[in-house]
Amino acid sequence: MDDLQTRRQRAMGRHVTTFYREPVHVVRGEGPWLWDANGRRYLDCYNNVPHVGHCHPKVVEAIAAQAATLNVHTRYMNERVVEYLEALFAKFDHGLSSAIMVCSGSEANDLALRFAQAVTGRTGLIGTDNTYHGNTAAVSQLNASKVPIGGYADHVRKVPAPDNLNPVGGSRDGQGAAFAAHVKAAIAELEASGHGVSALIVCPYFANEGFPTLERGFLDEAIAAVRAAGGLIIADEVQPGFGRLGSHWWGHEKLGFAPDIVTLGKPMANGHPVAAAVTRPEILEAFQESFKYFNTFGGNPVSAAAAHATLRVIEEEGIRENAESTGAYAVSLLCDLASRHDCIADVRGSGLFFGAELVEEGAPATALCDAVINEMRRRGVLLHSEGRHDNILKVRPPCVFSRENADLLVDTLDAALTAVRAAR
Structure with a gap:
């Protein structure tokens, strides 16, 4: 990975964007999943380009x-x-x-x-x-x-x-x-x-x-x-x-x-x-x-x-209908999660475009959001941030996302929030 990152920066510039503190070297995708070069599977909760699933x-x-x-x-x-x-x-x-x-x-x-x-x-x-x-x-x-x-x-x-x-x-x-x-x-x-x-x-x-x-x-x-x-x-x-x-x-x-x-x-x-x-x-x-x-x-x-x-x-394949039903289910899970984590100040979304705004002590929790995103990546779930202060967890997966995928997302987020806040 280090060699690829060095080659990439040399070829594409030092400031070329990568997600996460430890970039993911993806080699394959299918449906809502991505695999890295070591064969590890990640739940893709961010990429809206493969609208009907990676490599349909x-x-x-x-x-x-x-x-x-x-x-x-x-x-x-x-x-x-x-x-x-x-x-x-x-x-x-x-x-x-x-x-x-x-x-x-x-x-x-x-x-x-x-x-x-x-x-x-x-x-x-x-x-x-x-x-x-x-x-x-x-x-x-x-x-x-x-x-x-x-x-x-x-x-x-x-x-x-x-x-x-x-x-x-x-x-x-x-x-x-x-x-x-x-x-x-x-x-x-x-x-x-x-x-x-x-x-x-x-x-x-x-x-x-x-x-x-x-x-x-x-x-x-x-x-x-x-x-x-x-x-x-x-x-x-x-x-x-x-x-x-x-x-x-x-x-x-x-x-x-x-x-x-x-x-x-x-x-x-x-x-x-x-x-x-x-x-x-x-x-x-x-x-x-x-x-x-x-x-x-x-x-x-x-x-x-x-x-x-x-x-x-x-x-x-009823992609819009799936976005509506699965998105509503995922938002309901996030609302329940917000009742257990006081840093979640707002949950919102429509269909398979939803998220949670993080706030601590009345201020945008930008650092917390970044830490959670990287902890989620470490745990095998990919998402990112949005908003003026980058304190909003942004979930925008391929629209073949299922209820089982939503369960995994929110369970992992629960664990990541707990781990990150405990370590601070």
Whole structure:
């Protein structure tokens, strides 16, 4: 492992990200499980990319069969990508029936911003102050983790992210109105500066913000203000999409709003690099008239085959329904655990995207959260942290996660919390 880590840093840079103090050298995956180079099995409670389970045989078969037949870019005619997109559009309402396929969520969000600029003729963007939307130069302006070289651009405004324990405006009941007030202030600033408003971009589950519990309609007032200013609404569904939230296929459905653009990525093809920006035909037309755009690998037949196979498995194997029932069961287990560990200040989630916020002496328990995550890894369960202070245990497993897996997760967490706190 030490030799591999040295070689990896030399090849990829000293600061390339790894999870855990002792990185896991994974060599194989199946369903919700990963195996390391020594043959040890780990329960994967974090990776949402293998949406229907690591190495699902139907997805693997579809990739192999198409790769053995043909793979070209979209300047050639091929049925695969059209058939997939038609099946995908059937999962949307609100006239979302056109798309450009790309390779990553970063690219999809970058495209979405350009869609909005093309339609509105404006450049102003509004996001939250604790979010992540990707790695391109444009979308990195919206991210919270590191300030871009030269500072944030003048056309970007960030509003306070919603929060369960520290709600915007001071109360959970008034948080929607307070959030909207900040959006209205951002609109006024962008209009005064001459940028105008092109879009509000949000993850409709506010995943990187710590997935706070929000009522249906939370965004209505903010969205109305953006639309009154001539802007569009972008829903970044890279994390909550494809049924992960259980009750709905998409986060924007759960929150009850109609986006103008939806971006997709990570779980779209179960690990194959596929993403898309989905929108209404007139928005896509405006973009294509304003920009010359081509993506060599976006929408290639192999990627389309992988995505279509994933979509079929979600439907055929009841993946969304499993996320709903298993997620509710897991949250109930965590609530019971919270009654035995006073450091668990809040348990929340939807479907197979849930977690627990850790607090000690009234402050975010960032160090405790980190210690627990590493102790869980030592005990064979992989998860990670989220939120402004990295004090939220984030559970986002493949959506084939079972009740037995949830039992193992929570039993291990019980033991890890006990061990870590006893050792301090």
